[in-house]
Amino acid sequence: MADRITMEVARYRPEADDAATFERYEVPCGPEWVVLDGLNYVKDRLDGTLSYRWSCRMGICGSCGMTVNGEPRLTCATFLSDYAPGPVRVEPLGNFPVVRDLVVEISDFLEKLGKVKPWLVRRDERPLSEGEYRQTPDELEEYKQFSMCINCMLCYAACPIYGLDPTFIGPAAIALAQRYNLDSRDQGADERLEVLSEHEGIWGCTFVGECTTVCPKHVDPAGAIQRYKLTAALASLKSLVLPRGAGKEEAARNA
Amino acid sequence: MPDRALYTPHHPRWLRHRVSTWWWLGRWSYFAFILRELSSIFIAWFVVFLLLLVRAIGAGDMAYRQFLDWSGRPLVLVVNVVTLLFVLLHAVTWFNLAPKAMVVHVGSKRLPGALIAIANYGAWVVVTGGIAWLLLGGTNG
Numbered sequence: 001m002a003d004r005i006t007m008e009v010a011r012y013r014p015e016a017d018d019a020a021t022f023e024r025y026e027v028p029c030g031p032e033w034v035v036l037d038g039l040n041y042v043k044d045r046l047d048g049t050l051s052y053r054w055s056c057r058m059g060i061c062g063s064c065g066m067t068v069n070g071e072p073r074l075t076c077a078t079f080l081s082d083y084a085p086g087p088v089r090v091e092p093l094g095n096f097p098v099v100r101d102l103v104v105e106i107s108d109f110l111e112k113l114g115k116v117k118p119w120l121v122r123r124d125e126r127p128l129s130e131g132e133y134r135q136t137p138d139e140l141e142e143y144k145q146f147s148m149c150i151n152c153m154l155c156y157a158a159c160p161i162y163g164l165d166p167t168f169i170g171p172a173a174i175a176l177a178q179r180y181n182l183d184s185r186d187q188g189a190d191e192r193l194e195v196l197s198e199h200e201g202i203w204g205c206t207f208v209g210e211c212t213t214v215c216p217k218h219v220d221p222a223g224a225i226q227r228y229k230l231t232a233a234l235a236s237l238k239s240l241v242l243p244r245g246a247g248k249e250e251a252a253r254n255a
Numbered sequence: 256m257p258d259r260a261l262y263t264p265h266h267p268r269w270l271r272h273r274v275s276t277w278w279w280l281g282r283w284s285y286f287a288f289i290l291r292e293l294s295s296i297f298i299a300w301f302v303v304f305l306l307l308l309v310r311a312i313g314a315g316d317m318a319y320r321q322f323l324d325w326s327g328r329p330l331v332l333v334v335n336v337v338t339l340l341f342v343l344l345h346a347v348t349w350f351n352l353a354p355k356a357m358v359v360h361v362g363s364k365r366l367p368g369a370l371i372a373i374a375n376y377g378a379w380v381v382v383t384g385g386i387a388w389l390l391l392g393g394t395n396g
Contacts, residue, residue, distance in 0.1 A: 014268035070281075097269035105269055138363045160285055163274045207352060208288040223355040230356045 005029035005080050006087040007038050009050065012098050020098065023047070024087065027080070035075035035090060036064050039102075052102035059216060062152030066102055067091040072157040072214045093157040095166075109153055112169050115195050116177035121188025133185040146179035146224055148217040155211035155221050161204055168204035169195070171211035171221030178224040197232040205229075290341075291348050297341035304335070350375045 004026050012020045025046050027038040036054055043050050055061040057076045064075045069089050080088060096104035126133070155171035162168050177196055181189040196202050205225045212222040279285045311322035325331060353375045354368030 012270050014270070017270075020270060094272070097271045099269060136363075141365075160274075160278055160288070163278070206288065206292065207348075208284060210282070210284050213284065220355075226352055226356040227358060 002029060002085050005038070005084060007035075007042065008087045008089045009039070009042065009102070010089075010091040011050070011101050012092075013049075014100055020091075022089070029080045029084060029086075031079075031081055033080045035066070035068055035073070035078045035080055035088065038080055038088070039075065039090065050102075051100045060150060062150035065093050065152040065154050065157070067094055067157065072154040074152060074154070074216045077216060093153060095157050095159070095163040096153070106153065108166065109151075109156060109170065109172070112173045113151070113176065115169070116173050116192050117188055118173075118176040118180060120180060120183065120186050121191060122185075123187045135184055139184040142184070143179050143182035146175050146182070146219055149176055149179070149219045149221075150217055152216065154214045154216065158210040158214040160208055160210070161206060165200075165204060167200045169201050171205075171225065172219075174202060174205075174228060175219050175221040175224040178228055181228075193232065193235060196228060197235070202228050202232060290344060294341040294345040294348075297338040298345055300334070301338050301342055304338075346379070350379065 005028075007025045007027055008022045009025060010020045011017075011023050025038075025042045027033075027041045027046075029038075036057060039050065039052055039054075043052075052064070052066070054064040054076065056063070059074055059077045062074075065072060066075050067073070067090070068075065068078050069083060072093060075090070090102065092098045092102045092104045096106060096108075099105050149172055151172060153172065155175075156162050159168075159171055162170050174196060177192045180186045181192060202225050205222075207222060207226060209222045212220045215221060275281075279289045308322060311318045326335075350372060354371040357371055359366045359371060
């Protein structure tokens with residue numbers, strides 16, 4: 001195996017450039033070197049002006065998502081040796097505006113995330129003296145898969161619907177809404193239904209399925225969305241045949 | 256939460272990429288998605304064809320024979336073969352989606368998705384077999 005590999009890194013300097021360009025850097029390619037190591041090598045030894053996000057370096061923080069040879073990947077979990085003999089092309093995540101080099105603007109995602117209330121909503125808080133809200137292992141299993149989301153936004157980069165229609169609330173926000181809807185301690189499913197059942201919510205999804213394919217934590221956002229579509233459809237049906245509000249409450253319980 | 260983050264005005268030169276018209280050719284899953292969307296047109300054609308058949312049967316023996324002659328034309332045959340392929344794609348897509356959308360519990364345990372898919376495909380085979388028997392076997396008796 002070659003001990004060095006060429007990285008083609010997208011550069012965009014907003015103060016000078018009108019479009020992205022690529023710069024080539026030669027970096028070491030050891031068996032344990034990931035794409036992020038290559039970028040850190042460039043930053044430390046070759047070109048200190050390169051901008052990119054990273055933090056934990058172990059697939060937990062979700063900061064280092066970028067496009068590697070056309071695929072949305074966590075660069076801390078993508079080995080350079082898998083792309084030997086190279087070159088490896090590194091670009092910012094797709095479907096987001098680029099702030100500089102490999103840094104994308106993510107406030108649209110954060111705004112949408114807040115709308116689905118990704119926290120435990122309680123209508124009736126128990127006093128502390130009654131102790132914690134307990135769950136059985138089966139109740140934990142109901143939402144555990146969706147709780148693995150690290151907000152890396154690879155699913156947004158892979159979703160053509162989000163690229164074509166940025167008002168779509170997107171895969172991760174819906175999966176995280178389901179994470180709380182399915183939590184036995186939560187009572188906010190009916191509030192989330194208002195947001196998720198809009199056209200920009202679950203109905204924007206046409207089940208391309210790439211969000212699930214690229215998810216590094218195996219969250220299966222596409223599955224979460226299809227499941228919620230069934231819930232929302234049943235809620236509308238029940239709201240037609242049941243007394244006012246009953247369908248929504250039923251759906252909230254069955255989310 | 257504010258409509259826009261406060262630092263937005265300080266980044267006036269974000270680089271935005273326009274989505275190419277041909278984005279759906281970039282990845283097999285995108286192309287498959289477009290084919291699935293396209294399948295709805297063929298599903299609509301299949302419904303129209305079925306309604307025409309029912310109308311011809313209702314209009315008497317002559318109209319039914321004319322319909323069969325028209326259905327046997329090469330162009331109609333080609334369209335219907337393509338339609339069959341798209342209908343199968345459409346059906347398989349929905350059967351594969353079923354285990355993702357449906358969560359079935361037996362007691363406190365969740366049934367594996369494969370079982371739900373098998374049950375759906377099984378029901379499909381049984382119903383198709385029943386209709387085939389009714390149309391082909393049943394009429395011979």
